[in-house]
Amino acid sequence: MKYTQLNIPDIILIQPRVFGDHRGFFMETFRDDEFNLKVTRNLKVTRKTNVARVTFVQDNHSKSSQGILRGLHYQIKQPQGKLVRVISGEVFDVAVDIRKSSPFFGKWTGAILSAENKTMLWVPPGFAHGFYVLSNEAEFTYKCTDYYAPEHEKSILWNDPSIAIDWPIIPGTSPILSQKDKTGSTLENAEVFA
Incomplete structure:
Protein backbone atom coordinates (compact mmCIF):
# COMPACT_ATOMS: atom_id res chain seq x y z
CA MET A 1 0.00 0.00 0.00
CA LYS A 2 1.03 3.58 -0.57
CA TYR A 3 0.78 5.93 2.46
CA THR A 4 0.65 9.68 1.75
CA GLN A 5 0.51 12.44 4.35
CA LEU A 6 -1.98 15.19 3.52
CA ASN A 7 -1.65 18.91 4.32
CA ILE A 8 -2.29 17.98 7.98
CA PRO A 9 0.50 15.39 8.34
CA ASP A 10 -1.35 13.13 10.83
CA ILE A 11 -4.04 12.47 8.20
CA ILE A 12 -2.86 9.74 5.85
CA LEU A 13 -4.29 8.75 2.48
CA ILE A 14 -3.82 5.03 1.86
CA GLN A 15 -3.90 3.59 -1.64
CA PRO A 16 -3.94 -0.22 -1.80
CA ARG A 17 -2.35 -2.24 -4.57
CA VAL A 18 -5.17 -3.65 -6.67
CA PHE A 19 -4.66 -6.82 -8.69
CA GLY A 20 -7.31 -7.13 -11.38
CA ASP A 21 -8.13 -9.03 -14.53
CA HIS A 22 -11.20 -10.09 -16.52
CA ARG A 23 -12.50 -12.01 -13.46
CA GLY A 24 -12.49 -9.02 -11.09
CA PHE A 25 -9.92 -7.80 -8.57
CA PHE A 26 -8.16 -8.56 -5.30
CA MET A 27 -6.65 -6.18 -2.77
CA GLU A 28 -5.62 -6.08 0.88
CA THR A 29 -7.69 -3.50 2.72
CA PHE A 30 -5.84 -3.72 6.02
CA ARG A 31 -2.61 -5.24 7.22
CA ASP A 32 -1.84 -4.62 10.90
CA ASP A 33 1.97 -4.83 10.75
CA GLU A 34 2.35 -2.51 7.77
CA PHE A 35 -0.31 -0.05 8.96
CA ASN A 36 1.25 0.26 12.40
CA LEU A 37 4.74 0.66 10.99
CA LYS A 38 3.67 3.52 8.72
CA VAL A 39 1.16 5.24 11.03
CA THR A 40 2.99 5.09 14.37
CA ARG A 41 6.21 6.22 12.71
CA ASN A 42 4.28 9.17 11.27
CA LEU A 43 2.70 10.01 14.64
CA LYS A 44 6.07 9.98 16.38
CA VAL A 45 7.54 12.33 13.79
CA THR A 46 4.66 14.79 13.56
CA ARG A 47 3.42 14.89 17.17
CA LYS A 48 6.51 13.69 19.03
CA THR A 49 4.37 11.22 20.96
CA ASN A 50 5.30 7.78 22.09
CA VAL A 51 2.54 5.84 20.36
CA ALA A 52 3.30 2.13 20.44
CA ARG A 53 0.62 0.90 18.05
CA VAL A 54 -2.91 1.47 16.78
CA THR A 55 -5.50 -1.17 17.68
CA PHE A 56 -8.98 -1.35 16.17
CA VAL A 57 -11.89 -2.57 18.32
CA GLN A 58 -15.02 -1.86 16.24
CA SER A 64 -26.39 7.12 2.63
CA SER A 65 -28.11 8.74 -0.33
CA GLN A 66 -26.77 11.54 -2.53
CA GLY A 67 -26.58 14.92 -0.81
CA ILE A 68 -26.44 13.56 2.73
CA LEU A 69 -23.78 15.17 4.88
CA ARG A 70 -22.76 13.43 8.10
CA GLY A 71 -20.56 15.31 10.54
CA LEU A 72 -18.52 16.83 11.88
CA HIS A 73 -18.46 14.18 14.63
CA TYR A 74 -16.06 13.23 17.40
CA GLN A 75 -16.06 11.74 20.89
CA ILE A 76 -14.49 13.94 23.55
CA LYS A 77 -14.02 10.90 25.82
CA GLN A 78 -13.15 7.55 24.28
CA PRO A 79 -11.86 9.40 21.19
CA GLN A 80 -11.88 7.29 18.07
CA GLY A 81 -9.27 6.99 15.40
CA LYS A 82 -10.94 5.91 12.14
CA LEU A 83 -9.69 4.08 9.07
CA VAL A 84 -12.38 4.91 6.51
CA ARG A 85 -13.20 3.65 3.02
CA VAL A 86 -16.07 3.57 0.55
CA ILE A 87 -17.18 0.23 -0.87
CA SER A 88 -19.99 1.56 -3.08
CA GLY A 89 -20.36 5.03 -4.57
CA GLU A 90 -18.35 8.17 -3.83
CA VAL A 91 -17.98 10.62 -0.94
CA PHE A 92 -15.98 13.70 -0.05
CA ASP A 93 -14.40 12.82 3.30
CA VAL A 94 -13.18 15.50 5.74
CA ALA A 95 -11.12 15.67 8.93
CA VAL A 96 -10.77 18.80 11.10
CA ASP A 97 -7.95 19.11 13.63
CA ILE A 98 -9.50 19.99 17.00
CA ARG A 99 -6.39 19.51 19.16
CA LYS A 100 -5.83 22.92 20.77
CA SER A 101 -2.07 22.29 21.07
CA SER A 102 -1.70 21.40 17.38
CA PRO A 103 -0.21 23.89 14.89
CA PHE A 104 -3.08 22.77 12.59
CA PHE A 105 -5.89 23.49 15.09
CA GLY A 106 -9.06 24.47 13.22
CA LYS A 107 -7.65 23.43 9.85
CA TRP A 108 -9.28 20.81 7.64
CA THR A 109 -8.25 18.38 4.95
CA GLY A 110 -10.35 16.24 2.64
CA ALA A 111 -10.25 13.60 -0.05
CA ILE A 112 -12.57 11.89 -2.49
CA PHE A 127 -10.09 15.12 14.83
CA SER A 135 -22.98 9.58 -5.90
CA ASN A 136 -26.62 8.41 -5.99
CA GLU A 137 -25.83 6.46 -2.83
CA ALA A 138 -22.71 5.33 -1.01
CA GLU A 139 -21.72 2.64 1.44
CA PHE A 140 -19.07 3.71 3.90
CA THR A 141 -17.10 1.42 6.21
CA TYR A 142 -14.66 2.31 8.96
CA LYS A 143 -12.55 0.69 11.61
CA CYS A 144 -12.46 2.45 15.01
CA THR A 145 -9.82 2.51 17.75
CA ASP A 146 -12.42 2.85 20.53
CA TYR A 147 -16.06 1.93 21.03
CA TYR A 148 -18.93 4.19 20.04
CA ALA A 149 -20.07 6.13 23.12
CA PRO A 150 -23.10 8.29 22.28
CA GLU A 151 -22.94 10.03 25.66
CA HIS A 152 -19.54 11.47 24.65
CA GLU A 153 -20.34 12.25 21.00
CA LYS A 154 -20.09 15.88 19.90
CA SER A 155 -20.82 17.66 16.63
CA ILE A 156 -19.30 20.77 15.09
CA ILE A 176 -29.36 16.75 3.91
CA LEU A 177 -28.55 16.86 7.64
CA SER A 178 -29.63 15.09 10.80
CA GLN A 179 -31.10 17.23 13.58
CA LYS A 180 -27.90 16.71 15.57
CA ASP A 181 -25.80 18.05 12.70
CA LYS A 182 -28.10 21.04 12.14
CA THR A 183 -27.54 22.11 15.75
CA GLY A 184 -23.82 21.39 16.12
CA SER A 185 -21.49 23.80 17.90
CA THR A 186 -19.19 26.29 16.29
CA LEU A 187 -15.52 25.46 16.78
CA GLU A 188 -15.23 28.52 19.04
CA ASN A 189 -17.86 27.08 21.41
CA ALA A 190 -17.03 23.37 21.02
CA GLU A 191 -15.38 21.19 23.60
CA VAL A 192 -12.05 20.30 22.03
CA PHE A 193 -8.93 18.28 22.86
CA ALA A 194 -6.01 19.79 24.77
Whole structure:
Protein backbone atom coordinates (compact mmCIF):
# COMPACT_ATOMS: atom_id res chain seq x y z
CA MET A 1 0.00 0.00 0.00
CA LYS A 2 1.03 3.58 -0.57
CA TYR A 3 0.78 5.93 2.46
CA THR A 4 0.65 9.68 1.75
CA GLN A 5 0.51 12.44 4.35
CA LEU A 6 -1.98 15.19 3.52
CA ASN A 7 -1.65 18.91 4.32
CA ILE A 8 -2.29 17.98 7.98
CA PRO A 9 0.50 15.39 8.34
CA ASP A 10 -1.35 13.13 10.83
CA ILE A 11 -4.04 12.47 8.20
CA ILE A 12 -2.86 9.74 5.85
CA LEU A 13 -4.29 8.75 2.48
CA ILE A 14 -3.82 5.03 1.86
CA GLN A 15 -3.90 3.59 -1.64
CA PRO A 16 -3.94 -0.22 -1.80
CA ARG A 17 -2.35 -2.24 -4.57
CA VAL A 18 -5.17 -3.65 -6.67
CA PHE A 19 -4.66 -6.82 -8.69
CA GLY A 20 -7.31 -7.13 -11.38
CA ASP A 21 -8.13 -9.03 -14.53
CA HIS A 22 -11.20 -10.09 -16.52
CA ARG A 23 -12.50 -12.01 -13.46
CA GLY A 24 -12.49 -9.02 -11.09
CA PHE A 25 -9.92 -7.80 -8.57
CA PHE A 26 -8.16 -8.56 -5.30
CA MET A 27 -6.65 -6.18 -2.77
CA GLU A 28 -5.62 -6.08 0.88
CA THR A 29 -7.69 -3.50 2.72
CA PHE A 30 -5.84 -3.72 6.02
CA ARG A 31 -2.61 -5.24 7.22
CA ASP A 32 -1.84 -4.62 10.90
CA ASP A 33 1.97 -4.83 10.75
CA GLU A 34 2.35 -2.51 7.77
CA PHE A 35 -0.31 -0.05 8.96
CA ASN A 36 1.25 0.26 12.40
CA LEU A 37 4.74 0.66 10.99
CA LYS A 38 3.67 3.52 8.72
CA VAL A 39 1.16 5.24 11.03
CA THR A 40 2.99 5.09 14.37
CA ARG A 41 6.21 6.22 12.71
CA ASN A 42 4.28 9.17 11.27
CA LEU A 43 2.70 10.01 14.64
CA LYS A 44 6.07 9.98 16.38
CA VAL A 45 7.54 12.33 13.79
CA THR A 46 4.66 14.79 13.56
CA ARG A 47 3.42 14.89 17.17
CA LYS A 48 6.51 13.69 19.03
CA THR A 49 4.37 11.22 20.96
CA ASN A 50 5.30 7.78 22.09
CA VAL A 51 2.54 5.84 20.36
CA ALA A 52 3.30 2.13 20.44
CA ARG A 53 0.62 0.90 18.05
CA VAL A 54 -2.91 1.47 16.78
CA THR A 55 -5.50 -1.17 17.68
CA PHE A 56 -8.98 -1.35 16.17
CA VAL A 57 -11.89 -2.57 18.32
CA GLN A 58 -15.02 -1.86 16.24
CA ASP A 59 -16.02 -1.92 12.54
CA ASN A 60 -18.95 0.18 11.26
CA HIS A 61 -20.85 0.25 7.96
CA SER A 62 -23.29 2.95 6.84
CA LYS A 63 -25.31 3.62 3.70
CA SER A 64 -26.39 7.12 2.63
CA SER A 65 -28.11 8.74 -0.33
CA GLN A 66 -26.77 11.54 -2.53
CA GLY A 67 -26.58 14.92 -0.81
CA ILE A 68 -26.44 13.56 2.73
CA LEU A 69 -23.78 15.17 4.88
CA ARG A 70 -22.76 13.43 8.10
CA GLY A 71 -20.56 15.31 10.54
CA LEU A 72 -18.52 16.83 11.88
CA HIS A 73 -18.46 14.18 14.63
CA TYR A 74 -16.06 13.23 17.40
CA GLN A 75 -16.06 11.74 20.89
CA ILE A 76 -14.49 13.94 23.55
CA LYS A 77 -14.02 10.90 25.82
CA GLN A 78 -13.15 7.55 24.28
CA PRO A 79 -11.86 9.40 21.19
CA GLN A 80 -11.88 7.29 18.07
CA GLY A 81 -9.27 6.99 15.40
CA LYS A 82 -10.94 5.91 12.14
CA LEU A 83 -9.69 4.08 9.07
CA VAL A 84 -12.38 4.91 6.51
CA ARG A 85 -13.20 3.65 3.02
CA VAL A 86 -16.07 3.57 0.55
CA ILE A 87 -17.18 0.23 -0.87
CA SER A 88 -19.99 1.56 -3.08
CA GLY A 89 -20.36 5.03 -4.57
CA GLU A 90 -18.35 8.17 -3.83
CA VAL A 91 -17.98 10.62 -0.94
CA PHE A 92 -15.98 13.70 -0.05
CA ASP A 93 -14.40 12.82 3.30
CA VAL A 94 -13.18 15.50 5.74
CA ALA A 95 -11.12 15.67 8.93
CA VAL A 96 -10.77 18.80 11.10
CA ASP A 97 -7.95 19.11 13.63
CA ILE A 98 -9.50 19.99 17.00
CA ARG A 99 -6.39 19.51 19.16
CA LYS A 100 -5.83 22.92 20.77
CA SER A 101 -2.07 22.29 21.07
CA SER A 102 -1.70 21.40 17.38
CA PRO A 103 -0.21 23.89 14.89
CA PHE A 104 -3.08 22.77 12.59
CA PHE A 105 -5.89 23.49 15.09
CA GLY A 106 -9.06 24.47 13.22
CA LYS A 107 -7.65 23.43 9.85
CA TRP A 108 -9.28 20.81 7.64
CA THR A 109 -8.25 18.38 4.95
CA GLY A 110 -10.35 16.24 2.64
CA ALA A 111 -10.25 13.60 -0.05
CA ILE A 112 -12.57 11.89 -2.49
CA LEU A 113 -13.06 8.26 -1.44
CA SER A 114 -14.86 5.93 -3.82
CA ALA A 115 -15.43 2.31 -4.69
CA GLU A 116 -13.59 3.06 -7.92
CA ASN A 117 -10.40 4.60 -6.49
CA LYS A 118 -10.41 2.24 -3.46
CA THR A 119 -8.55 4.87 -1.44
CA MET A 120 -8.76 4.89 2.37
CA LEU A 121 -8.17 7.66 4.90
CA TRP A 122 -6.63 7.38 8.37
CA VAL A 123 -8.16 9.93 10.77
CA PRO A 124 -6.49 9.65 14.20
CA PRO A 125 -8.11 10.59 17.54
CA GLY A 126 -8.26 14.35 18.07
CA PHE A 127 -10.09 15.12 14.83
CA ALA A 128 -13.72 15.84 13.95
CA HIS A 129 -14.81 13.78 10.96
CA GLY A 130 -17.53 14.03 8.34
CA PHE A 131 -18.43 13.17 4.77
CA TYR A 132 -20.73 14.28 1.95
CA VAL A 133 -22.25 11.81 -0.52
CA LEU A 134 -21.56 12.69 -4.16
CA SER A 135 -22.98 9.58 -5.90
CA ASN A 136 -26.62 8.41 -5.99
CA GLU A 137 -25.83 6.46 -2.83
CA ALA A 138 -22.71 5.33 -1.01
CA GLU A 139 -21.72 2.64 1.44
CA PHE A 140 -19.07 3.71 3.90
CA THR A 141 -17.10 1.42 6.21
CA TYR A 142 -14.66 2.31 8.96
CA LYS A 143 -12.55 0.69 11.61
CA CYS A 144 -12.46 2.45 15.01
CA THR A 145 -9.82 2.51 17.75
CA ASP A 146 -12.42 2.85 20.53
CA TYR A 147 -16.06 1.93 21.03
CA TYR A 148 -18.93 4.19 20.04
CA ALA A 149 -20.07 6.13 23.12
CA PRO A 150 -23.10 8.29 22.28
CA GLU A 151 -22.94 10.03 25.66
CA HIS A 152 -19.54 11.47 24.65
CA GLU A 153 -20.34 12.25 21.00
CA LYS A 154 -20.09 15.88 19.90
CA SER A 155 -20.82 17.66 16.63
CA ILE A 156 -19.30 20.77 15.09
CA LEU A 157 -21.30 22.65 12.45
CA TRP A 158 -20.45 21.43 8.96
CA ASN A 159 -20.47 25.03 7.67
CA ASP A 160 -18.66 26.79 10.53
CA PRO A 161 -17.13 29.85 8.80
CA SER A 162 -14.04 29.72 11.02
CA ILE A 163 -13.17 26.31 9.51
CA ALA A 164 -14.46 27.15 6.00
CA ILE A 165 -14.57 23.65 4.52
CA ASP A 166 -14.89 23.76 0.74
CA TRP A 167 -17.63 21.10 0.50
CA PRO A 168 -18.41 20.11 -3.12
CA ILE A 169 -22.17 20.59 -2.63
CA ILE A 170 -24.16 19.57 -5.70
CA PRO A 171 -25.26 22.81 -7.45
CA GLY A 172 -28.81 23.89 -6.69
CA THR A 173 -29.08 21.72 -3.57
CA SER A 174 -28.55 21.98 0.16
CA PRO A 175 -26.99 19.14 2.15
CA ILE A 176 -29.36 16.75 3.91
CA LEU A 177 -28.55 16.86 7.64
CA SER A 178 -29.63 15.09 10.80
CA GLN A 179 -31.10 17.23 13.58
CA LYS A 180 -27.90 16.71 15.57
CA ASP A 181 -25.80 18.05 12.70
CA LYS A 182 -28.10 21.04 12.14
CA THR A 183 -27.54 22.11 15.75
CA GLY A 184 -23.82 21.39 16.12
CA SER A 185 -21.49 23.80 17.90
CA THR A 186 -19.19 26.29 16.29
CA LEU A 187 -15.52 25.46 16.78
CA GLU A 188 -15.23 28.52 19.04
CA ASN A 189 -17.86 27.08 21.41
CA ALA A 190 -17.03 23.37 21.02
CA GLU A 191 -15.38 21.19 23.60
CA VAL A 192 -12.05 20.30 22.03
CA PHE A 193 -8.93 18.28 22.86
CA ALA A 194 -6.01 19.79 24.77
